Amino acid sequence: MQEQDTKLIAHLLRRAGFGATQDELAAYxxxxxxxxxxxxxxxxxxxxxxxxxxRRFHHEQSGMMGPWGSGDNWLYRMITTxxxxxxxxxxxxxxxxxxxxxxxxxxxMLSNQIRMFRRYGLGNFKTLLSELARDPAMIVxxxxxxxxxxxxxxxxxxxxxxLFSMGVGNYxxxxxxxxxxxxxxxxxxxxxxxxxxxxxxxxxxxxxxSWHFDYQADDHDDGEKEFLGKKGRFDGEDIVDxxxxxxxxxxxxxxxxxxxxxxxxxxxxxxxxxxxxxxxxIDTLAKAYFDGDYNISYMLRVLFNSDFFKAENIRYEKVKxxxxxxxxxxxxxxxxxxxxxxxxxxxRQMLYMGQHLNNPPxxxxxxxxxxxxxxxxxxxxxxxxxxQIGDLNRPGVKAMVDNISAGNGDHLSSSRLVELCLEQMGxxxxxxxxxxxLVSYAEQTDGSPQGxxxxxxxxxxxxxxxxA
Numbered sequence: 001m002q003e004q005d006t007k008l009i010a011h012l013l014r015r016a017g018f019g020a021t022q023d024e025l026a027a028y029x030x031x032x033x034x035x036x037x038x039x040x041x042x043x044x045x046x047x048x049x050x051x052x053x054x055r056r057f058h059h060e061q062s063g064m065m066g067p068w069g070s071g072d073n074w075l076y077r078m079i080t081t082x083x084x085x086x087x088x089x090x091x092x093x094x095x096x097x098x099x100x101x102x103x104x105x106x107x108x109m110l111s112n113q114i115r116m117f118r119r120y121g122l123g124n125f126k127t128l129l130s131e132l133a134r135d136p137a138m139i140v141x142x143x144x145x146x147x148x149x150x151x152x153x154x155x156x157x158x159x160x161x162x163l164f165s166m167g168v169g170n171y172x173x174x175x176x177x178x179x180x181x182x183x184x185x186x187x188x189x190x191x192x193x194x195x196x197x198x199x200x201x202x203x204x205x206x207x208x209x210s211w212h213f214d215y216q217a218d219d220h221d222d223g224e225k226e227f228l229g230k231k232g233r234f235d236g237e238d239i240v241d242x243x244x245x246x247x248x249x250x251x252x253x254x255x256x257x258x259x260x261x262x263x264x265x266x267x268x269x270x271x272x273x274x275x276x277x278x279x280x281x282i283d284t285l286a287k288a289y290f291d292g293d294y295n296i297s298y299m300l301r302v303l304f305n306s307d308f309f310k311a312e313n314i315r316y317e318k319v320k321x322x323x324x325x326x327x328x329x330x331x332x333x334x335x336x337x338x339x340x341x342x343x344x345x346x347x348r349q350m351l352y353m354g355q356h357l358n359n360p361p362x363x364x365x366x367x368x369x370x371x372x373x374x375x376x377x378x379x380x381x382x383x384x385x386x387x388q389i390g391d392l393n394r395p396g397v398k399a400m401v402d403n404i405s406a407g408n409g410d411h412l413s414s415s416r417l418v419e420l421c422l423e424q425m426g427x428x429x430x431x432x433x434x435x436x437x438l439v440s441y442a443e444q445t446d447g448s449p450q451g452x453x454x455x456x457x458x459x460x461x462x463x464x465x466x467x468a
Contacts, residue, residue: 005029009036010427011315012304014468015261016040017084018328019426021396022403037304041122041297046083049076049339057339064107065208071357072347074114078327079336089121089296090114091323092260094357097132097164098365099141101358106208109137110358125253125294126244129165133236136188136211142363145187147180149221154180159363161243169272170248171228178225183236185220188213244294247286254285257299263314264369281308316429316467319372322353324468325381329460332425333388334396352380373466382461389425390457392449400424401452414442421455430464438462 006029013020013028017040020028028036054076055062060069078087099113113135120128132138133156139145147153157180161171188211225234228242243249252271258281259265266274276282284306285299292298303309320328326346330336336343350356354377360366373381392398404412404420412420418438422428430438441458445451459465 005033006427007429008310009033011310012036012040013084014328014426015309015318016088016300016304018078018088018324018331019468021332021426022400022424025427034305037301040083040085040304041301043083043086046081046086048082049080049336054339058343064111066107067101067356067359068107068344068347070101070107070111070114071359072343073111074357075323075327075330075347075350076336076339076343078323079330085300086118086122087327088324089300090117091321092256093117093121093128095260095360095365095368096256097138098360098363099137099358100360104137104140106137106140106211107358108208109140109211112210113137114358122297122300123295125249125289125296126240128296129160129240129243130237132164133160133183133186133240134213136213139186139188139213140211144183147184147186148219149181149184152177152180152184152221156180156183160239163268163363165243165252166246166248167252167268167271170246175227178227178234179239181221181223181225182227182234182239185216185218186213186236187216187219190214250286250289251282253289253296254282254299257285257296257303258282259368261300261303262309263317264319267367267371268364278308281306284308316464318468319369319466320468321366321368321372322350322355322377322381323357325353325466326350326384329385329388332396332400333391333394334399335388335394337395349380349384353377353384378466381466385460385465386457389460390453392453397453397456398449400456401449404452405447405449412447414439414445417442417445417447417452417455418459421452421459425456425459425465428459428464430459430462434462434464 006025009028010020010025012033013025031039051073054073058069058072060066061073064070081087094114094117099110101107101110104110116131116135120131138156142156142159143153144156147156154176158176160179161176162168190209190211220235222233224231227234227239228246230242232238255265255271255276258276258278262281263277265271265277285303288299288302326349330346354372355366388394389397392401403424404417418435422430438455438458442455445454
């Protein structure tokens, strides 16, 4: 396979996954780009460490009484999965349908929501929205348990239109009210709000009692409603159907996919006033939304095979989120070949970089792009990556160093050593200035395993390694 083809697949794996080791990249490259896209969308043998292992060693990942267990469990899956796109799409929806622990106070329900995103996130968007409206964590997060036929609560109806599907400017306040009326009676069972926030509803070691969706017909407003030009005695499913038919929904989801997988857009609140970075790309993805009957996999297949995704000028432009960054580094180092206490430390390090899984800063989720970087968070990222990648006790690092040394003798030129290190880290390309610094450092090493690890460690501090 030509070098350019391998570089393209490496780009795909950084965007649709968490990067790749050189061995993983070689295996994908042997299949070719098109086959790699299909394998990412529909993996033939998806597997990961498994809940039975993680929960056996971490009681909090069973009880999930606190704010950390659900996120740490998800991090295990990111770093050990053979289906990385399933975790990336789950991360996308978590950022859009942002739901957090401080209000829900139920780690199991947040973990169940993440599983729901994983199960439906690459399927039909209509199904995903319907499942979201029934999700207990979302019902609590946006107060739909307090949405009654005689006293509507507009929180869920408003965010459904503003942040989850259509965007500001495509609906009216009356549409919000009638959408909210349609979701009256959509609540949760197995608890009452009075005990929602108390410790009386459960005890160790089993965690809090699980909630389930409960439709209460006697609390549903069955009257006629008018929504986006249609009239009827709509319920929540009808509202979702009408939303998914809208051109504004197609363009809103298209822009999110472009923003997450291709190139950074401005924050969502600016979208009504700021045109897309690549209007033609949004047109293409919006068309795919309808051509594929709202199917997200269909849209991504179009996206990954498009010229705008393959273009060299958008590579290394996106700043990795802390979750993407930490997961990518840990997949390289192989630290977690089994459950370890250190997973808790890695979750905290991610927090120091600015992201706490299952605890977004607001209903808008996290800002992306260079907003991830400030003086403090950048230092945390560089320190984390260089400490991990420079540690020869990590099996993945030792494997990279052994691969570099094997068959190359003790007299590698500094430039060749740098090239091999770039290949082992996932066939990364760096700027001329970064390469010059790496070569200069390599000239000072003695070719020992420690010296090679030092080059890998410095590479982990480059600007390009912070980006995808």
